[in-house]
Amino acid sequence: MRLVACEWRKLLGVRTLWAFVALCLAYNALIIGANGFGCSFFNDASAAAGVLGQRVDQAFLDGLEAFPPTENRDVLLEAARSMHNIYASYDTSEMAAYYGTQVAADPLAASLIEWKYGLLQPQVDHLASTGAAMDVYAGPATHDSHWFLFGALLETVVGEAALLGMIAMLSLLGHESQHRTDQMAYATRMGRRLVGRKVVAGLMAAVVLYLLLAAATLGLYFSLWNYGGVWDASVSSQFNYVVEGLYQKPFLAWVDFSVAGYLVAVVALGTVLVTVCALIAAVCGVLVRNVYAAALVLAVVLLAALVARSVAAGAGMWAACFALCLSPTCLWVSLPVWFTEMGLSAVLPFQETIASVLNLVLFGAATGLALRRFGRKDVVPWNF
Numbered sequence: 001m002r003l004v005a006c007e008w009r010k011l012l013g014v015r016t017l018w019a020f021v022a023l024c025l026a027y028n029a030l031i032i033g034a035n036g037f038g039c040s041f042f043n044d045a046s047a048a049a050g051v052l053g054q055r056v057d058q059a060f061l062d063g064l065e066a067f068p069p070t071e072n073r074d075v076l077l078e079a080a081r082s083m084h085n086i087y088a089s090y091d092t093s094e095m096a097a098y099y100g101t102q103v104a105a106d107p108l109a110a111s112l113i114e115w116k117y118g119l120l121q122p123q124v125d126h127l128a129s130t131g132a133a134m135d136v137y138a139g140p141a142t143h144d145s146h147w148f149l150f151g152a153l154l155e156t157v158v159g160e161a162a163l164l165g166m167i168a169m170l171s172l173l174g175h176e177s178q179h180r181t182d183q184m185a186y187a188t189r190m191g192r193r194l195v196g197r198k199v200v201a202g203l204m205a206a207v208v209l210y211l212l213l214a215a216a217t218l219g220l221y222f223s224l225w226n227y228g229g230v231w232d233a234s235v236s237s238q239f240n241y242v243v244e245g246l247y248q249k250p251f252l253a254w255v256d257f258s259v260a261g262y263l264v265a266v267v268a269l270g271t272v273l274v275t276v277c278a279l280i281a282a283v284c285g286v287l288v289r290n291v292y293a294a295a296l297v298l299a300v301v302l303l304a305a306l307v308a309r310s311v312a313a314g315a316g317m318w319a320a321c322f323a324l325c326l327s328p329t330c331l332w333v334s335l336p337v338w339f340t341e342m343g344l345s346a347v348l349p350f351q352e353t354i355a356s357v358l359n360l361v362l363f364g365a366a367t368g369l370a371l372r373r374f375g376r377k378d379v380v381p382w383n384f
Contacts, residue, residue, distance in 0.1 A: 044070070045230075048073070169278050203278050284297045
């Protein structure tokens with residue numbers, strides 16, 4: 001553990017890392033400040049829900065009418081009066097038909113899509129029975145606020161943290177070679193086992209940086225947006241929906257999620273994804289001794305899946321496209337719809353969770369093999 005602490009102290013001297021942390025925090029503060037136009041309505045709706053409860057019924061409407069008349073109250077009241085249980089008559093075959101038409105050229109993909117939405121129907125029936133659609137959440141402000149928090153903001157935080165974790169990992173693995181002290185380090189009693197300690201330190205640093213970045217960003221966000229009355233609202237409220245092209249569909253999660261539960265689940269799975277990216281950086285950093293070459297290989301590995309998925313989708317090779325959706329970068333771009341049916345980005349329930357765990361195991365094993373190879377190869381230059 002003392003060696004790991006020594007590696008952390010090395011990170012304190014990596015100016016690039018801390019400059020990037022500062023830029024990330026400044027950028028996150030900027031986008032939070034620039035997207036505050038719906039904050040007033042959201043806070044009023046949250047305050048009303050905190051007093052009256054989330055479920056819209058006659059008592060909710062009567063209580064809201066008793067509030068002092070304001071523009072925000074009147075808009076919320078009108079929206080609440082128009083609510084009905086949209087899941088009572090909702091059939092997932094509509095989504096199956098929509099997406100099935102797009103993948104019709106690939107029979108395997110079409111059958112997988114039909115199978116997935118068949119599995120989703122019982123959850124829709126459950127939501128209908130619980131009345132989740134009647135949760136007001138934040139009324140008309142629900143969609144924009146939900147997609148800003150879980151789309152623009154948290155997707156950015158996870159992406160930034162993944163980059164920070166990869167920078168930290170490559171910096172540690174390349175520290176000795178950049179300072180030309182690698183041969184002395186490998187000649188010590190610890191020897192090449194030091195690289196394994198570096199990987200452990202890099203993984204721990206990636207998680208810590210992610211949690212600190214998330215805490216600082218979300219702390220600023222929640223200081224402006226009052227979620228006190230909506231924490232227990234269902235994310236499958238009828239005011240929350242997904243738009244793909246011209247197609248609009250409800251925000252259908254595979255299990256019941258409150259706003260608080262959904263936030264915790266996304267942040268937790270983000271930790272796994274950041275760890276996976278740090279492991280990929282570890283593989284590249286161990287196998288490629290030049291830190292800049294390792295960074296280039298890492299960038300190619302991460303971007304290749306996104307490019308390949310686009311090419312496969314364009315060529316109508318949907319089965320291959322679905323397989324590529326399991327890659328870490330494809331998982332990251334689908335973060336705003338994690339734990340939902342995810343459209344053409346998934347064919348399995350909870351695919352983002354399954355794929356993240358598989359990636360963790362795969363790249364964890366790859367890191368172990370890379371360390372084993374490094375422990376056996378010749379790292380001492382020949383002198384003629």
